[in-house]
Amino acid sequence: MHDAPLYLGFSRSTGGFFSRALGWAIRRFTGGAVNHAFFLYWSEVAGCWMTLGANANGLTEIPLDKFLASRAIVDLWAPRIGTFKTGVRALHDKIGIGYDFVGLIDMGPVELLRRLGVAHPVNWIDDHHALFCSEYCAMVIMRSALSPAANDLKIKIGQMRANTIDPAALDAMIAESHAFTHYTLAEAVKR
Numbered sequence: 001m002h003d004a005p006l007y008l009g010f011s012r013s014t015g016g017f018f019s020r021a022l023g024w025a026i027r028r029f030t031g032g033a034v035n036h037a038f039f040l041y042w043s044e045v046a047g048c049w050m051t052l053g054a055n056a057n058g059l060t061e062i063p064l065d066k067f068l069a070s071r072a073i074v075d076l077w078a079p080r081i082g083t084f085k086t087g088v089r090a091l092h093d094k095i096g097i098g099y100d101f102v103g104l105i106d107m108g109p110v111e112l113l114r115r116l117g118v119a120h121p122v123n124w125i126d127d128h129h130a131l132f133c134s135e136y137c138a139m140v141i142m143r144s145a146l147s148p149a150a151n152d153l154k155i156k157i158g159q160m161r162a163n164t165i166d167p168a169a170l171d172a173m174i175a176e177s178h179a180f181t182h183y184t185l186a187e188a189v190k191r
Contacts, residue, residue, distance in 0.1 A: 006039055007077060007084075008076070008174065009075065009077075010073070010171040011035075014072050015070025016070070023036070026167070033074055034171050036167055037134040038052060038137070040064065040076060050064060054132050055133065076182070077175075077183070078181050080147060081179070090143040094139075120159060120160065134165050135163045141153065142154055152177060153174065
């Protein structure tokens with residue numbers, strides 16, 4: 001299993017009332033089918049599949065079985081050439097930092113401005129010392145050693161700014177890039 005890729009995943013909330021309500025609000029506002037972005041990898045140390053992502057507890061690792069207790073995985077992506085591992089390693093010092101609740105709240109006006117045609121809205125109250133899920137994943141992508149086919153994706157992320165990218169938009173950009181292969185959870189955990 002040590003050769004298993006690091007997957008970029010997207011999910012929707014299925015857990016408790018607050019989690020489902022927040023997930024519904026994010027999906028409703030973004031128009032997407034997902035409300036969370038994370039990475040999935042095999043941990044030799046833990047002996048199980050783990051997720052890494054920003055959630056209410058900050059940027060943390062969660063065993064896949066616990067993750068699935070409150071979320072349904074919608075999409076998993078792996079680079080056709082290259083790896084996300086270089087990006088995760090470049091940002092290893094971010095593990096454990098807090099969740100950017102303030103930045104998440106300001107995503108409401110960011111999404112509204114996008115709908116009004118503003119090309120590059122700004123997340124004005126973003127907490128630069130914390131991260132929300134798709135912000136972290138976008139930052140990892142920018143630092144990852146990927147094929148030249150992913151350059152357009154990196155340009156889009158750079159133009160949008162990581163702190164203004166919601167999970168649905170990031171999932172759609174990955175799907176459009178042709179630099180990634182889509183997997184179901186069953187396919188991913190077999191590899």
